[in-house]
Amino acid sequence: DDPVRSPVAMFKKAQAIDPYVLMTLKSMDELDFTLTKAAGGPEEHVLTERHFEDRRQRAIEKKGDTKQHYLLEHDKLNWDGPPRPAGRTEKTELMVGLTTDENRQPEWAGNATSTVFSHLPTAEATGLRFFIQAHFEVPVDRERVNHDSDWNNWIMDHVPEQLARLADAVLEGPDPMTGARSFLKVLPLAGELVAPIYTRIADSLGKVMRNRDLIPCTDGKLHKPATALIADEKLCAVFEGTSIDGSLMDGISQTFAFVDPSLDERCMDVCRSLGCKPFGGIDLVKLLERAVKATPDKAPLFLTEPNAARFDRLAHCLLETLKKNDKVLKRLRPLAIVPDG
Known part of the structure; x- marks a missing residue:
């Protein structure tokens, strides 16, 4: 009867898991939760990651529902700054992702979905309209990434170039004009972002986008x-x-x-x-x-x-x-x- 730990309560928490974790947790391609009849079901919640020939494209399919499509860019980053503290990694993979429709048109629902992941989502409402995944330095409560971390800021410095490559992917789609209009809607504005670690992304876009017909x-x-x-x-x-x-x-x-x-x-x-x-x-x-x-x-x-x-x-x-x-x-x-x- 525990309202927090009851099967129904735990199942609702499972349903609230951000589908994006299937892409940030590479060892997983499916999340499958079942609420049995004895526990208040039967009900099933299944999320499956779909891969495509184009490595930039992914989809998350909810059983009995529609697919949510994504465009992704990846980079393996190697730290080139001063020596890192003992036990801290010097490598990370950065992934930047857009929510799209099946024709590569970017979408943003305007909801409070997490946008910054360190494998699992952080709780900060950043103001961004796309997703960022890397091995960030985060506090124990995962409330946000550490804004003052040189490591985190170094990672964020690579985000604009990935956004520029995502622009290329959108413009390669079947309707470049509509794609460009949609892409502008998800690009960040400095005034909407909550901290300098994010505004530096917006401030760098003019440089990386200047040679793109967008x-x-x-x-x-x-x-x-x-x-x-x-x-x-x-x-x-x-x-x-x-x-x-x-x-x-x-x-x-x-x-x-x-x-x-x-x-x-x-x-x-x-x-x-x-x-x-x-x-x-x-x-x-x-x-x-x-x-x-x-x-x-x-x-x-x-x-x-x-x-x-x-x-x-x-x-x-x-x-x-x-x-x-x-x-x-x-x-x-x-x-x-x-x-x-």
Whole structure:
């Protein structure tokens, strides 16, 4: 009759075990618990880990229920710092994992699931939206990893690169555009994380993601953060989903585009943290000064194929800019941007 140690209570605890432990405990591929009829059942709770040809993919199947899919990255790390205390390991395997659907689209339920494991879960609500497993240094109560441990911080320094490789895995999936949108939702923001040991992950992402085409843009393509511009919906509409020639942007030989303004604000914040730059009214004026001198193949559509609707959209944005800074009128007057007739 013990409410804590009764068979029913123990079975409920078994049901609450995080399925992710099947991946952090390598010797296990299945958890099988049965509550007998005599103890209040019959009821069975079975979790089975499924492996795939692609080592990065796994699934945990709950008997009688659906599979939960994952994408994983692994690294074997060898400590290269000062000598470790006697009895402390100098090697660990780091695993970073994303919860996904069967098509590699990242998912996050927004629940209080553990995110940092040292083979078994720690209790800390980190603010992360993915899983980290390694041989961390933890206190006896496993409340959290030791934030001040040089060993733990060294491990965390390797997490951003694994996240970058997970981005590659997502983009290799059947729908890269949708995958990129989903991936942005699980990337960390420093302001959401509970301690510097985790914020250092968010702070390092701009460096490891800079060469990856990860940002969904209005031209229907994925762009690197440095060539994806953040503007409001009205300014984006001026360019009608077309790309911007780099010659109109400080003479850079790359093609620019606007971040899709339909992304939610958190994803926009992630884009900013990755290095996407804002594009506002003053930037539009600067672009116009170059565009009126550009060849037709480089000039924007509203100049090469002008009409009343296009000019109306452009004029609205310029008027908003003038309200904030009337000095730009002097720069606009000599520009041939008003359509004839």
